[in-house]
Amino acid sequence: MNVQPPFFQTGATVAYGGADARSPLAFRWYDKDRIVRGRRMEDHLRFAVCYWHSFCWPGSDPFGGETFLRSWQHGDDAMAMARAKADVAFELFRLLDVPFFTFHDVDAAPEGATLKESVANLNAIADLFEQKMAAAKVRLLWGTANLFSHRRYMAGAATNPDPDVFTYAAGQVRAALEVTHRLGGANYVLWGGREGYETLLNTDLKRELDQLGRFVSLVVEHKHKIGFKGPLLIEPKPKEPTKHQYDFDVATCYGFLQRYDLLNDVKLNIEQNHAILAGHSFQHEVALAQALGVFGSLDINRGDDLLGWDTDQFAMNVPELALVFHELLKGGGFTTGGLNFDAKIRRQSIDPDDLLHAHVGSMDACARALLAADEMLAAGALTAPLTARYAGWDGEEGQAILAGRRSLADLADSALTSGLDPQPRSGRQEYLESVVNRYV
Amino acid sequence: MNVQPPFFQTGATVAYGGADARSPLAFRWYDKDRIVRGRRMEDHLRFAVCYWHSFCWPGSDPFGGETFLRSWQHGDDAMAMARAKADVAFELFRLLDVPFFTFHDVDAAPEGATLKESVANLNAIADLFEQKMAAAKVRLLWGTANLFSHRRYMAGAATNPDPDVFTYAAGQVRAALEVTHRLGGANYVLWGGREGYETLLNTDLKRELDQLGRFVSLVVEHKHKIGFKGPLLIEPKPKEPTKHQYDFDVATCYGFLQRYDLLNDVKLNIEQNHAILAGHSFQHEVALAQALGVFGSLDINRGDDLLGWDTDQFAMNVPELALVFHELLKGGGFTTGGLNFDAKIRRQSIDPDDLLHAHVGSMDACARALLAADEMLAAGALTAPLTARYAGWDGEEGQAILAGRRSLADLADSALTSGLDPQPRSGRQEYLESVVNRYV
Amino acid sequence: MNVQPPFFQTGATVAYGGADARSPLAFRWYDKDRIVRGRRMEDHLRFAVCYWHSFCWPGSDPFGGETFLRSWQHGDDAMAMARAKADVAFELFRLLDVPFFTFHDVDAAPEGATLKESVANLNAIADLFEQKMAAAKVRLLWGTANLFSHRRYMAGAATNPDPDVFTYAAGQVRAALEVTHRLGGANYVLWGGREGYETLLNTDLKRELDQLGRFVSLVVEHKHKIGFKGPLLIEPKPKEPTKHQYDFDVATCYGFLQRYDLLNDVKLNIEQNHAILAGHSFQHEVALAQALGVFGSLDINRGDDLLGWDTDQFAMNVPELALVFHELLKGGGFTTGGLNFDAKIRRQSIDPDDLLHAHVGSMDACARALLAADEMLAAGALTAPLTARYAGWDGEEGQAILAGRRSLADLADSALTSGLDPQPRSGRQEYLESVVNRYV
Amino acid sequence: MNVQPPFFQTGATVAYGGADARSPLAFRWYDKDRIVRGRRMEDHLRFAVCYWHSFCWPGSDPFGGETFLRSWQHGDDAMAMARAKADVAFELFRLLDVPFFTFHDVDAAPEGATLKESVANLNAIADLFEQKMAAAKVRLLWGTANLFSHRRYMAGAATNPDPDVFTYAAGQVRAALEVTHRLGGANYVLWGGREGYETLLNTDLKRELDQLGRFVSLVVEHKHKIGFKGPLLIEPKPKEPTKHQYDFDVATCYGFLQRYDLLNDVKLNIEQNHAILAGHSFQHEVALAQALGVFGSLDINRGDDLLGWDTDQFAMNVPELALVFHELLKGGGFTTGGLNFDAKIRRQSIDPDDLLHAHVGSMDACARALLAADEMLAAGALTAPLTARYAGWDGEEGQAILAGRRSLADLADSALTSGLDPQPRSGRQEYLESVVNRYV
Ligand SMILES: [Co+2]
Ligand SMILES: [Co+2]
Ligand SMILES: [Co+2]
Ligand SMILES: [Co+2]
Ligand SMILES: [Co+2]
Ligand SMILES: [Co+2]
Ligand SMILES: [Co+2]
Ligand SMILES: [Co+2]
DSSP states (O other): OOOOSOSSSOOSOOEEOOTTOOOTTEESSOOTTOEETTEEHHHHHOEEEEHIIIIIOOSOBTTBOOOSOOGGGSSSOHHHHHHHHHHHHHHHHHHHTOSEEEEEHHHHSOOOSSHHHHHHHHHHHHHHHHHHHHHHOOEEEEEEOOOSSSGGGTTOSTTOSSHHHHHHHHHHHHHHHHHHHHTTOSEEEEOOTTOEESOGGGOOHHHHHHHHHHHHHHHHHHHHHHTOOSOEEEOOOSSSSSSEETTOSHHHHHHHHHHTTOTTTEEEEEEHHHHHHTTOOHHHHHHHHHHHTOEEEEEOOBOOTTOBSOOOBOOOOHHHHHHHHHHHHHTTOOSSOOEEEOOOOOTTOOSHHHHHHHHHHHHHHHHHHHHHHHHHHHHTTTHHHHHHHTHHHHSHHHHHHHTTOSOHHHHHHHHHHHTOOOOOOOOOHHHHHHHHHHHO | OOOOSOSSSOOSOOEEOOTTOOOTTEESSOOTTOEETTEEHHHHHOEEEEHIIIIIOOSOBTTBOOOSOOGGGSSSOHHHHHHHHHHHHHHHHHHHTOSEEEEEHHHHSOOOSSHHHHHHHHHHHHHHHHHHHHHHOOEEEEEEOOOSSSGGGTTOSTTOSSHHHHHHHHHHHHHHHHHHHHTTOSEEEEOOTTOEESOGGGOOHHHHHHHHHHHHHHHHHHHHHHTOOSOEEEOOOSSSSSSEETTOSHHHHHHHHHHTTOTTTEEEEEEHHHHHHTTOOHHHHHHHHHHHTOEEEEEOOBOOTTOBSOOOBOOOOHHHHHHHHHHHHHTTOOSSOOEEEOOOOOTTOOSHHHHHHHHHHHHHHHHHHHHHHHHHHHHTTTHHHHHHHTHHHHSHHHHHHHTTOSOHHHHHHHHHHHTOOOOOOOOOHHHHHHHHHHHO | OOOOSOSSSOOSOOEEOOTTOOOTTEESSOOTTOEETTEEHHHHHOEEEEHIIIIIOOSOBTTBOOOSOOGGGSSSOHHHHHHHHHHHHHHHHHHHTOSEEEEEHHHHSOOOSSHHHHHHHHHHHHHHHHHHHHHHOOEEEEEEOOOSSSGGGTTOSTTOSSHHHHHHHHHHHHHHHHHHHHTTOSEEEEOOTTOEESOGGGOOHHHHHHHHHHHHHHHHHHHHHHTOOSOEEEOOOSSSSSSEETTOSHHHHHHHHHHTTOTTTEEEEEEHHHHHHTTOOHHHHHHHHHHHTOEEEEEOOBOOTTOBSOOOBOOOOHHHHHHHHHHHHHTTOOSSOOEEEOOOOOTTOOSHHHHHHHHHHHHHHHHHHHHHHHHHHHHTTTHHHHHHHTHHHHSHHHHHHHTTOSOHHHHHHHHHHHTOOOOOOOOOHHHHHHHHHHHO | OOOOSOSSSOOSOOEEOOTTOOOTTEESSOOTTOEETTEEHHHHHOEEEEHIIIIIOOSOBTTBOOOSOOGGGSSSOHHHHHHHHHHHHHHHHHHHTOSEEEEEHHHHSOOOSSHHHHHHHHHHHHHHHHHHHHHHOOEEEEEEOOOSSSGGGTTOSTTOSSHHHHHHHHHHHHHHHHHHHHTTOSEEEEOOTTOEESOGGGOOHHHHHHHHHHHHHHHHHHHHHHTOOSOEEEOOOSSSSSSEETTOSHHHHHHHHHHTTOTTTEEEEEEHHHHHHTTOOHHHHHHHHHHHTOEEEEEOOBOOTTOBSOOOBOOOOHHHHHHHHHHHHHTTOOSSOOEEEOOOOOTTOOSHHHHHHHHHHHHHHHHHHHHHHHHHHHHTTTHHHHHHHTHHHHSHHHHHHHTTOSOHHHHHHHHHHHTOOOOOOOOOHHHHHHHHHHHO
16 A cells, blocks of 8 residues: 555646636635625535545446555555545645535445454544644544444344344444544434345334334433434435335435324434436435434535435536525525435546546535525525415415415315315426526 | 127126136136135135226327227217216126226216216216116225316316315215215225326415315214214326326325324325336335235236336236235235226237236236245245344344334443444345245 | 317417527527538428327327317218318418428328228328318428227237228228329328237237238339339337337347348338337337338427327427437438427417427427537537548458358457457447537 | 265155146146147257356355355365265256256366366366266256356456457357357357446447447357357347346347347247336347247346346236247247246245246146146137237228338328228227136
């Protein structure tokens, strides 16, 4: 293992270059100090680079091995490799000037021969992170524990048929949560890795849901005990790696949180690619989470509409992002959440610069979408027609119905006696789509 | 309009003919008085013929018109046509010897020029049904109101932006519920027809969910007021006709019922085709509904795994049905629910006999699957390995965890100090699949 | 039947208003006389309004009836209704100032009691079209025959198990082709409506393919006989209305045209919604058709990425269209083809203005995408990197291989003796995606 | 590396035990010497165990590592590991008593530091295979070269932008083809691994198709040169690992083979999981390949209807298999092809016995399906109605049309003058589905 610093050919931080900038290493839209709705763009978007895709994944897929040949992924001294990886990671954070990063325990530090050793490794790297964060001013959006890669978790962690695996997972999560706490993490994430099933032939779904409810409750209790203030975040995903993941989508997670009385402490981390795998638009998942009061944070990436697996590509689609950010801004924007790049460069993108270009291009697409969303919102382009459309419900009778002051019989009698014959009004979908096209 | 009775060429009730019967008008597996787990097969399966597909649909699709040319669908006197339709319907019920049927208000009786007239028409046909039911001993599994075909409902019924539409729908539902009650219906169904959206550009999702919650609550109150004992059933469907239906799947409906405090009065009517459109197996939806305590009834049909719309074909797949009925029997079987044929013959199946062959073939497939499920259950073929797999959770420590007697720190400490290293055990999926193949 | 002209509230032709125009009845990008790559925009885009969606469809779907209540769709005198429909159609052509329209025989004129009557009706309306076209200067992009709506075609037209249906279809196609010819149509389309199957249980796929090959061959012969110069166009679609359509996608149609020796006379009409239903991007289908020499024309619309049926929405997605038009311009643009709006307003878009807004919005999106494509092409933004990427194949050895001057053994020996160890080069996908974002 | 023979706990060859056998290590339906349509079952089904899934895959997936911990996959001496793997493989062949196996070059022997070394390794293992095959009487169904796992192939092999990669691939294929030849392989397979694209932004689709055509032509020439008699087989797959694979489906491959004049020498190897990923039923792909004269062999496995990636599960679905084998038997059965288990046990199936149970269960499902297909065919259960349905085409006029003795005008005139009004006949789908249920 031998990192020849610098890994990246450029040493200059990517900066805003104006809309006509032609360099792939300049932002055309992301101008971090520009004020949008009273906040700096950086504080709106709260970008985070993730550790796993950008520094741990070697470019492999189910049909082929490593393509990237990163020096820090090869060697005999796992802790030295982890430190070299951290050097490259913080170099990328600096070049991109992002305010946040995110990591799993095993992304940052190698697993040891025992849980004890793993925890020790994690804490040693956390020491290093503390130093680097102090120097760099980059913050931790969230930390998490990987409860799905090791073979002990092949049948789930909290939902494993073997309670010993649940117990082992508890050990890993406590350590990851405490490290997240001491690094000042804004949130803690519980992604349900293999919490799901391959076949109902060997699965007791009801037991497993109860196990999962118990596990999340334990983490909530511990979070309070240690004084961690940020929310826990669970991340909806419908399938992959398991055939059926228990955290299928926003609606499913909401039902789960209600069932196990977790709504006060747990919010959702929503990912575009997971949304479409579940048959929903990204906008739907965000709007629903806001409607149900469980919106937390976003994994910003994109799936391929024609493929059935999680491609985790960098988000580049401005029209789609603009509608999502319109929902976000309507809801007041992020509190503890942010835009985490749960996105990986394609396995053919083997040059160091590809890592830069991908982040810069996607940050720019997000910035442009944010500006478009802000303009739409400021103009009431979509909100004014929406209010008009539902005006009847704001009237006296509408409010009486919603408030429970009308029974079914009241309404039925009223419809019968008045000879009610409501006339439909145009939904104006094409007009509204054209309006959006003025802004994006 | 001119029905030349009899519509069907045969006048003989289809009977059990033994496994070697070759006639398409004999059952090979459905032997209604055979006792399975202490119940007659008829009482297990509780088959219901549905009115809409079998007597109202003319064979049209989005690219073509009528193919069936049913005499009772042509004429000037709508009420006479409705009575002729009822004659054919009860003739089919008799030929198939099914214990139940189901209908929407507008399937049974024509809409009038006003709501008042529509309600009168419905009650007139209900009078006819009462007579025919008394004579035939066929019962009503459930009734429902069609809140989606008329243009007034193009933007939803309860979730319409116009409260007048909500009010009109209340008038229609009260009438349908009361007719269902006087006909002795075992359940009342609320399928969310167009309760969903086409585009979020013109939709306030949060308002609409609240409207829907209010509407279902009103129906619950009215049901109690009139003394209707059966449950209300909502029917999950993810899409079609709208792009996004609010009753997406079992998990979504469960969250909705919790949110609006409806779990005591409302259960689910689960359909195979809707399950797969939502990305779930039929078995999953049934198992989940049972786990969450919201299982009600089944719309028995099948979708095409390779098509993206609701094909509503007759269920013929014995291996799939056997696993579903295995879940059903594990849960104790139906209470008020049953197997409703929400299935239509293909539009090329234009002969009267096709209606018979479809029902007979599917009833037989269900019967055979029920027997297979019973045998698997009796042998513990799947249940014994399942219990063994989770045995750890039935032990002292597993129970202590589930009962909340262990904190995260307790478990973490235990894992650390014991040097816990849980070893995975085979999931044996292929073995279990082979076992199932012995029974189906 | 009683059309109160004018149907549309505005009488003014939609005109280019500049990028800042705010009226939904002004173009912001479509400036028909603007020269792009030496051609007027109008001549590049060759927009055609289609008859069926805009003037014949009543707003129904499988779960509900008419919503639009168009006056010309109601009445007793079918020919008078057809003439009234033509009035509205030509009014829309005028308001939009489109150069083309398209129609099926049965869109334009009512089916009669016999084929003879149907043909007479068609010719009578064609007389009316001739007059109107002369006055309006709108031209016919293509005509076609509807071989799928009537119940005689329920099992296909050319691929029907009954040769009488094939014969009837021949009668209908001859009339439609001849009408298209006399109206100066630029192409003639053969969409395979129900040329496919519902189940292989009742289908002889090999026979049906041969029938279809024969039918298209007959139309080719007839086209030559009457001197029709335009190409025939077949339109790939994978499914719907049948479970499996024989013209599945571009590659399938290409194999079919080769097999039946039709490559000289038949090209393809490619639709976005059909592309994605087949699992392909629109860009893929266009690029493949060009590579295989079968590119003809485009049905410009869009499907919903999350729905499994043909939604035929108006195309509004500029980034997607820009890449498609980039392929189109690389290939030299349209010859006889054009952009046909095989797109329907949503069934909730019940106002006359919705028809205008939909077309204007989509024409504008196309115009903007054309300009972006032109700029990318002029700058070599995508073409220059592509040429560089394949430079090796333009070298001596690459050309020798492609020309067949190297055997497998030659190459194998060369690889072995030279110790060849080719090094991969970055695919730069994220960089290229960011580049595209500069233009759209 | 240290294989403690025997890997499997049983040493006894699995044998036919009759339909009531309860042991998972007995066949209930597969009775290899039973005569079906004049052939032994073994000679009909021609089962082959594949090397890659069963002996090379460690149980990893994109979210987790090795679960199987096979001893022969760990060690320092790659050739010793390859020999140990061969011992286990031939032990499994013996236990299952299968007549065939299949392998990729890199499954059998480790890649060396150079192509030369790789070829030498392959030939050394081929020597070992020769000895073992002589002793065991197991034969080679086909061999193939892996042109997709190494990073040099990340952008394709024959379709790589770099001709050096094409050349390297030629070296690998020559060696694999020659080894297949000397081992008496019945076919040689060319699976298009990464012959496809990730994005059209960096892909010249037309160039790449020509490259692929050239490559396959070179292999055809070499096959003739060395006297290899079996066909080449290409294997349709629509996506994965690339976003778009050039060998999308049967129809696409057929068009490709026509275009590059390869129909005489190349047939298709069709896989169930690839069929459904392309939107086709397995039965469709088999029927189409037979209709087009390109049917070769089958990769027998199954995908998950609700997942969008290649799960390669063991085929267990008797009703589906019965219809496929019905097509197969109608076409005369296999010539050089067979049923290759391109199927992997789930990654939780970590016991040695799981490998046995999976193969035994699937062999049995195939055998049972073959018997059902034979019975249907013998009874004319499906073929007789099919012949009747198309009888019109066997009549004089039908034959005249197909033979080209009728012009479009002839037919049109005939339809007009006769007042032709063809009446549709029932497709009887539900009846036919019920008929199939009698046999499976
Ligand atoms: Co994520
Ligand atoms: Co993801
Ligand atoms: Co239903
Ligand atoms: Co349905
Ligand atoms: Co079209
Ligand atoms: Co379409
Ligand atoms: Co395969
Ligand atoms: Co596969």
